[in-house]
Amino acid sequence: MKNKLIDLNNHLFAQLERLNDETLKGEDLEQEIERSKAITGVSKEVVANGRLVLDAEKHKREHGLTNGPKFLE
Template structure:
């Protein structure tokens, strides 16, 4: 997969466009609302992950490798 955050933005706007379709009946609106909720839930996780990556990059930029001993060893068997 080669998705980017810009692709996420496109999916969110597409969901908004589907929800604003005036030709939908109440069942279709309900289905689109559930679909939009699922998209938003996944989007929140993606955005949270991107935020974590940005924070890590900022720490590295500010402190270099000297920050490593202060970070938890994620995935390490000696936790």
Template sequence: MKNKIEDLRNHLFAALEGLADEEKPMDIERARAISEVAQTIINSAKVEVDFIKEVGRGSSKFLEVEADAAPETRRRLT
């Protein structure tokens, strides 16, 4: 999968920076649209994690766990 949670965070922070830019601020409606799409992505990731927890197995390509993550974290998400 190409896009990860880190990419989403980067886009959201870029939108925040755009809103704070006093010389050329981002349009509020555009920022709102970015926020709504991001929330939809976050909600789908939550469903994915809940499903993995419920069935007790599986993994998420969007929410990858670092190789050095604590074993209990790896077990919860993979």
């Protein structure tokens, strides 16, 4: 998988557009709301992961380290 944060942004805006569809009613609307909740949950984890990597990189630079944990690369 080669998704980037811009892809996440695009998915979020696409979901917002689907939620804004005034023709959605009843069960279809409920399904879209549930999908939005799932997308929001995953999105928060992706952003938190990105924040962790950024914080680790800042820490490395502040302390003159050249290597960090491999799983953060």
